Amino acid sequence: MAKMILMNMMTLPPDLALISALQSKLVAALRPILPEHALLWAPEDTIPYECDGLAAYKRMPLAVALPETEEQVAQILKICFEMQIPVVPRGSGTGLSGGAMPISQGLVLSLAKLKKIISIDPFTRTAVVQPGVRNLAISEAVSHLGLYYAPDPSSQIACSIGGNVNENSGGVHCLKYGLTLHNVLRIRGVLMNGEVVEFGSLAPDSPGLDLLAIVIGSEGMLAVVTEVTVKLIAKPKMARVIMASFDDIEKGGNAVAAIIAAGIIPAGLEMMDQATTRAVEEFVNAGYDLEAVAILLCESDGTPEEVAEEIERMTKVLEQSGASGIRISKDETERLKFWSGRKNAFPAAGRIAADYYCMDGTIPRRHIATLLKRIKAMEKKYSLGCLNVFHAGDGNMHPLILFNGGDPDEWHRAEEFGTEILETCVELGGTITGEHGVGIEKINSMCVQFGKEEIESFWGVKAAFDPEKLLNPDKGIPTLSRCAEYGRMRISGGQLPHPELERF
Amino acid sequence: MLGSNIDPKIDAFREQILHAAKNKTPLSIEGGGTKSWYGNTNTHSKIDTRAYSGILEYQPEELVITACAGTPLKEIEAALKDKNQVLAFEPPHFGEYATFGGAIAAGLAGPGRISAGNFRDFVLGTRILDGKGQDLSFGGKVMKNVAGYDVSRLLPGSMGTLALLLEASLKVLPKPAGTATLRCQISQEKALHILNEWAGQPLPLSASCWIGNPHEEGQLTIRLAGAIAAIKAAIPLMSASVDASEVDPQSAEIFWNNLREHQLPSFENLAADQTLYRLALPAACGSLTIPGGDNEIILEWHGQQRWIKAPGDEATFNLIKQLTSSHGGHVTRFKQGANVNSAFERFTLLREQKHSKALEAVQERLRSAFDPYGVFATKRLP
Numbered sequence: 011m012a013k014m015i016l017m018n019m020m021t022l023p024p025d026l027a028l029i030s031a032l033q034s035k036l037v038a039a040l041r042p043i044l045p046e047h048a049l050l051w052a053p054e055d056t057i058p059y060e061c062d063g064l065a066a067y068k069r070m071p072l073a074v075a076l077p078e079t080e081e082q083v084a085q086i087l088k089i090c091f092e093m094q095i096p097v098v099p100r101g102s103g104t105g106l107s108g109g110a111m112p113i114s115q116g117l118v119l120s121l122a123k124l125k126k127i128i129s130i131d132p133f134t135r136t137a138v139v140q141p142g143v144r145n146l147a148i149s150e151a152v153s154h155l156g157l158y159y160a161p162d163p164s165s166q167i168a169c170s171i172g173g174n175v176n177e178n179s180g181g182v183h184c185l186k187y188g189l190t191l192h193n194v195l196r197i198r199g200v201l202m203n204g205e206v207v208e209f210g211s212l213a214p215d216s217p218g219l220d221l222l223a224i225v226i227g228s229e230g231m232l233a234v235v236t237e238v239t240v241k242l243i244a245k246p247k248m249a250r251v252i253m254a255s256f257d258d259i260e261k262g263g264n265a266v267a268a269i270i271a272a273g274i275i276p277a278g279l280e281m282m283d284q285a286t287t288r289a290v291e292e293f294v295n296a297g298y299d300l301e302a303v304a305i306l307l308c309e310s311d312g313t314p315e316e317v318a319e320e321i322e323r324m325t326k327v328l329e330q331s332g333a334s335g336i337r338i339s340k341d342e343t344e345r346l347k348f349w350s351g352r353k354n355a356f357p358a359a360g361r362i363a364a365d366y367y368c369m370d371g372t373i374p375r376r377h378i379a380t381l382l383k384r385i386k387a388m389e390k391k392y393s394l395g396c397l398n399v400f401h402a403g404d405g406n407m408h409p410l411i412l413f414n415g416g417d418p419d420e421w422h423r424a425e426e427f428g429t430e431i432l433e434t435c436v437e438l439g440g441t442i443t444g445e446h447g448v449g450i451e452k453i454n455s456m457c458v459q460f461g462k463e464e465i466e467s468f469w470g471v472k473a474a475f476d477p478e479k480l481l482n483p484d485k486g487i488p489t490l491s492r493c494a495e496y497g498r499m500r501i502s503g504g505q506l507p508h509p510e511l512e513r514f
Numbered sequence: 515m516l517g518s519n520i521d522p523k524i525d526a527f528r529e530q531i532l533h534a535a536k537n538k539t540p541l542s543i544e545g546g547g548t549k550s551w552y553g554n555t556n557t558h559s560k561i562d563t564r565a566y567s568g569i570l571e572y573q574p575e576e577l578v579i580t581a582c583a584g585t586p587l588k589e590i591e592a593a594l595k596d597k598n599q600v601l602a603f604e605p606p607h608f609g610e611y612a613t614f615g616g617a618i619a620a621g622l623a624g625p626g627r628i629s630a631g632n633f634r635d636f637v638l639g640t641r642i643l644d645g646k647g648q649d650l651s652f653g654g655k656v657m658k659n660v661a662g663y664d665v666s667r668l669l670p671g672s673m674g675t676l677a678l679l680l681e682a683s684l685k686v687l688p689k690p691a692g693t694a695t696l697r698c699q700i701s702q703e704k705a706l707h708i709l710n711e712w713a714g715q716p717l718p719l720s721a722s723c724w725i726g727n728p729h730e731e732g733q734l735t736i737r738l739a740g741a742i743a744a745i746k747a748a749i750p751l752m753s754a755s756v757d758a759s760e761v762d763p764q765s766a767e768i769f770w771n772n773l774r775e776h777q778l779p780s781f782e783n784l785a786a787d788q789t790l791y792r793l794a795l796p797a798a799c800g801s802l803t804i805p806g807g808d809n810e811i812i813l814e815w816h817g818q819q820r821w822i823k824a825p826g827d828e829a830t831f832n833l834i835k836q837l838t839s840s841h842g843g844h845v846t847r848f849k850q851g852a853n854v855n856s857a858f859e860r861f862t863l864l865r866e867q868k869h870s871k872a873l874e875a876v877q878e879r880l881r882s883a884f885d886p887y888g889v890f891a892t893k894r895l896p
């Protein structure tokens with residue numbers, strides 16, 4: 011994407027001479043503690059780190075450190091603490107909110123080299139892993155024991171467990187099996203001042219306040235993760251998926267609510283709109299019903315008896331909800347085929363448009379149809395297309411706004427489009443981000459979701475862990491002056507600002 | 515965001531908080547008083563949450579309930595029962611007048627915790643008054659929400675030492691389609707082993723309880739919950755491996771409820787110089803011997819929560835603390851006998867745990883961020 015966003019408008023343009031001097035000082039300080047290959051500062055070496063999965067937001071750091079041990083992590087942080095240099099932790103760089111975007115006068119701390127699975131204990135169903143271990147690698151390593159690690163974000167082939175912890179990642183199965191928060195028992199990490207600490211434990215709870223719960227999802231702003239103990243669970247014996255077509259978006263949305271109301275928690279409950287099924291069908295040939303306005307994928311897993319019972323119950327509910335077509339996967343091959351479209355929605359979007367901008371709002375399930383209708387209207391307003399795929403079971407939407415990044419006006423419209431979607435999510439009682447994090451991308455939208463007092467409290471939490479505000483300080487939580495500048499601060503009482511404005 | 519209403523009751527709370535802030539007199543938050551014996555003793559003046567009561571929003575198909583802190587817990591459970599839903603972690607009431615807010619502040623969970631998750635796992639959002647009397651909302655009413663730090667999940671188990679909880683939204687779950695309870699006689703070692711083995715298999719194991727003398731055979735009771743077909747398939751399989759028989763549904767329900775509410779005979783008759791200790795331990799921890807401990811002990815959560823009656827003195831507490839710490843767990847003086855010094859510290863401290871000393875300063879700064887004047891500094895939780 012060509013367009014550069016001036017996210018640091020409030021800071022002065024960096025003085026090149028000053029940056030170069032700071033860089034020399036930092037490199038000189040870090041060199042004695044790191045092997046030569048573990049410290050990068052030449053632009054040709056650091057350029058791969060200028061952005062994460064959200065490529066529209068870029069910046070070059072002073073340097074990139076790639077420690078190989080926890081001790082090196084602690085030493086790096088201590089040095090940066092003493093030099094008052096901000097640090098941006100980074101995992102695999104697959105994040106979609108710019109949470110790992112460098113700071114011009116800061117260091118990028120990559121945990122990619124800490125990628126050992128330290129231990130696996132089938133008896134207690136736990137694994138101890140370093141932060142750079144890929145999400146899927148954990149499940150692969152314990153598969154022969156009949157176990158797996160449940161959270162499965164769509165980037166699971168590449169994303170790291172350290173990144174998952176920092177984003178509280180979910181995935182398609184989290185309605186039944188929970189988020190990262192529900193599947194991590196203990197985190198070992200380093201505070202900005204270099205102190206090594208442990209949050210949580212292998213016991214069911216720990217003394218004092220539940221700090222583990224606040225560190226998970228903190229977007230690298232509270233501590234640097236060096237070790238994670240994850241919970242493993244028994245692999246279900248089998249899974250089957252129902253693919254239901256709907257000729258009306260409202261009926262599809264109501265079917266989602268009806269399944270939950272019937273007392274069923276499906277292993278997965280995903281929805282795609284017609285624009286998406288048409289885009290992906292060409293790509294994967296999954297046999298989707300192209301006439302359907304919406305397609306629901308409902309998965310059941312467990313023992314064969316359990317699955318048979320649940321599939322029957324879900325089929326009944328879907329029929330009663332007015333599904334125009336129902337197909338049930340016959341075998342594992344067909345199940346994977348049904349899922350292939352959903353899993354390939356992002357690449358398919360990349361095929362039909364030059365660029366796409368992925369949103370991540372969450373809303374109460376009952377408003378799914380309302381939001382989709384509003385997005386339809388926004389497509390006209392901004393003259394841009396949008397594919398809608400989402401985790402319907404938990405109301406987490408991923409509208410993919412299609413645009414051409416080569417055209418600055420299109421990117422500008424895409425951004426405005428996205429912002430309006432997020433504000434609509436807040437208005438419908440939801441949130442601006444379900445699982446991708448605030449990062450740098452949604453920092454202005456935080457001013458819409460929270461009031462001044464809440465934002466001040468967040469800064470209080472930040473300072474409790476990192477009093478000098480050096481750890482990823484420009485992400486996640488906006489400064490109040492930034493909110494004032496943005497001019498969309500939420501009015502206390504939960505109302506959106508400017509209620510007089512038309513909101514489709 | 516939760517409630518946005520302006521309520522005179524909240525104004526009254528705020529006034530009490532501001533008054534306490536000015537006079538530097540901490541406030542002890544209390545609901546129905548059913549758990550007033552839990553945590554460090556405090557004699558500070560009370561702030562009563564019961565005036566702020568009621569279910570604010572409950573939509574079964576959203577799997578979320580939002581209620582005021584002063585709402586009776588039984589009112590919430592009755593509303594859920596009506597729609598065939600439950601609080602899957604089964605918080606204990608410990609009395610008829612337990613409130614929603616009190617249950618959250620205590621953060622305790624019942625037999626279902628081992629399969630369903632902890633109290634905080636179910637907290638989606640909260641509305642609080644901080645120590646400056648500010649009305650703050652965190653989290654929300656949706657399952658997935660990563661906007662801002664997850665402050666709401668700090669509330670369960672904070673025992674009123676962080677902020678005054680006004681409202682909370684909890685995730686609820688459908689009542690399992692079927693349940694069954696099995697019982698057998700088995701030694702503690704064998705019970706710990708088989709429970710962990712089962713937990714690693716795709717079986718509908720929902721709760722467990724072993725009661726007995728540490729070195730003899732005891733009574734193992736297990737609960738299965740889930741799809742009816744899954745339970746039917748699991749019963750013969752599990753029964754065969756431990757020679758168990760099925761408990762009739764009515765007796766089973768009474769048993770699990772009595773366990774949850776500490777009304778089993780094994781919890782009763784705490785001697786005047788004894789303490790009921792709660793041990794929280796990793797799954798790997800085998801059977802433990804507590805010197806001077808009563809013969810009968812209770813194991814829940816596949817051995818991860820253990821209840822032991824033993825002398826209430828400092829020496830015994832320290833010994834159990836060392837023992838649990840060496841296994842990676844911790845201990846709480848849960849309930850004290852009449853003659854045990856009520857000034858004793860009830861909890862394991864952060865600095866007594868491995869790699870946690872630096873967290874004491876973090877915790878202190880965190881508390882002062884929400885409560886700079888010490889309005890909630892009752893030390894009920896250290």
